[in-house]
Amino acid sequence: MEELSIWWTDSSLWLVAAGTFLLSVSAAVVGSFTFLQKRSLVGDAVAHSILPGLALAFLISGTKDPWWLLLGALISGWLSLMVMDYLSRRTKLSQDTAIASVLSVFFGLGILLLTYIQNQASGHQSGLDQFMFGQAAAMSKQDLWVYMGLSMLLIAISILFYKEFKLISFNPDFAVSIGLPVRLLRILQNSLMVLAIALGIQAVGVVLMAALLITPSAAARSYTDRLRSMILIASLIAGVSALIGTAISFSAPGMPTGPWIVMGLSVIALISLFLAPNKGILSRVLLQRRNQRKISDENVLKAFYHFGERQGTLAKWMELEDLNKVREFRLEELQAALKRLLRKGHLLRQGGRYQFSRAGLDEARRIVRLHRLWEMYLTTRLRLKSDHIHPIAETMEHIITPEIEAQLLEDLDYPEKDPHQSPIPYQS
Amino acid sequence: MSTEGQLHRAPVLEVHNLSASYNRKPVLWDIDFRLEGGQIAGIVGPNGSGKTTLLRNIMGLMEADSGYVKLFGGDLKDVREKVSYVPQRESVDWDFPVSVREVVEMGRFRSRNLMRRLKAQDQDLVDQALEKVGMLEYAQRQISQLSGGQQQRVFLARALAQNADLYLMDEPFVGVDAATEDAILGVLSALRNQGKTVVIVHHDLQTAYQYFDSMILLNTRLVAYGPKEKVFTKETLQEAYGGRLTVLSKLSEVIAQSEFPVRERGFKENTGSGDGGA
């Protein structure tokens, strides 16, 4: 327990946590655009290509000063981008081949340099391997402040140019056509990416950097259809994973941060895939169930309506047996639907008998109207025989949206009767 | 309107001896034409005839091998805000996480408002543009939830929001149903009636005759250009579309009899006076 209390009061832990948090968030923000531009592979290649730059910067300067390292990273990152661009433009190599060759050549060179450094018996070499898998805890306080400041700068620039970045990611040709400085914006965006990667490497290392860049937005995308919220959610995911990774790596000395952060990310991404609203697997199952309920509710309302129609009045208390004269229901399904309809205020109950509320009657009219309108449409427009149309209309009535209904009404010119000569009910 | 119509007879678009290629493979050969304002013009040719390439060259999206383009008598960079470009629909990723409204807002981006939010006036223009193409009620929808025709309308709305004088559109009628086709034609003829110029890349001969006032018939080289009656002859069509289409000779015979049987359209009623510089 003593260990734990050191844990909580250790101010350097908090600083490191804040540092990895910011590094990860800035990578996620910048990476959102990389992800949307479908340049994930490029991001990965740049991350690997930064290694020789870092090693050379260390060799030349003899220190792990963050400015030197960043300079080296920026230069080799940019160099790799330009080589990739040149190869895919000027040679017959396909783009993925160009990316793969650049990645392996640069990374190989980096490993070579790293091995050379480690074989030299200089006192400084220890800790360079943190570049492979990241070791946030190994950063000094001063370094952390530099990295944090730069991360915030990256985030600020991304916010400042949000509007333009959105456009050049979505439709670069149009951006050129309106005279935006697209070349400069591209250079800026690439620099942000290289810098974000160079910074993120401090937290997760070269090998796993692409995951930090791309996974948060890939996971966030399944929660939202808006760029703004996608970036926010991606930042949140990256930030939380960073905190988890830092905590774990602190509790076990010598444990690298990178793999744990990426583990956190992957778990969140997997969960997102299953649980995300709209797109997640779970939500699709739920949606199917909701649709099923909607269908049975509407069928019950419709059955009451048909019965009322036969009786000549809709303002009447009706028995459940009456319903079965119109349509067969499974008992449990019927009970559940009635309960929901009561709760929604579509039905009123007295003893065992039911009556439409005003809202319920409107709803029932709407359903019957959609059914009959659709039958009209099928017979008049698609020229189907009137004895074939009922089952088709039976499913469509639950699906037709108000927009489509308006179109149908206009198209059919507000018909009075359906093909079976039943009146089409409009709102009273 | 009619006096204003005279003013727009000055050439809005001039293309001088333009040649272009991809990887040294020539795609456009020595294209040379001028287009007067206040009309709807079609750039017509079979698939792969270089229509998109011509448009991209006009918009400075690729570098020509030789020749040059003049817009409103000057250089593109001086008249950017008077020119609106509508790319081919397939050229963007419709799964991109933006709403209809956000796309149309892009029509108000300028290098002047770099890094800045759009103003209230810009937003008003966006609303009006959406309303004109009948997409206002879909403003908040994500663009992947639109039909092909609705996507074309969104692009059209973005162009309208630009409030330009010359509109260059790449295949705005592809994947569009009859209702959207009418809506688009209505918007375009309204633009022409304001004295603006619309240039449309189009590959379908069947409809070209009814849509356009004048035509630029293209097949790697310029086959013919001018008022549609002059361009739409058996010889030129055969030349542009080659022996590939036998339907074509039949079609041009029908046209030769001058009564082209087409559905009556709203915008046809306005053609009389504005019809290509006869």
Ligand SMILES: Nc1ncnc2c1ncn2[C@@H]1O[C@H](COP(=O)(O)OP(=O)(O)OP(=O)(O)O)[C@@H](O)[C@H]1O
């Ligand atoms: N990016 C490119 N790289 C190489 N060749 C290209 C490229 N784009 C087009 N081409 C070639 O240039 C020629 C003209 O293409 P372009 O897209 O201008 O034709 P188009 O008339 O617009 O055809 P479509 O009706 O199919 O849109 C075609 O043969 C095409 O294969």
Ligand SMILES: [Mg+2]
């Ligand atoms: Mg084209």
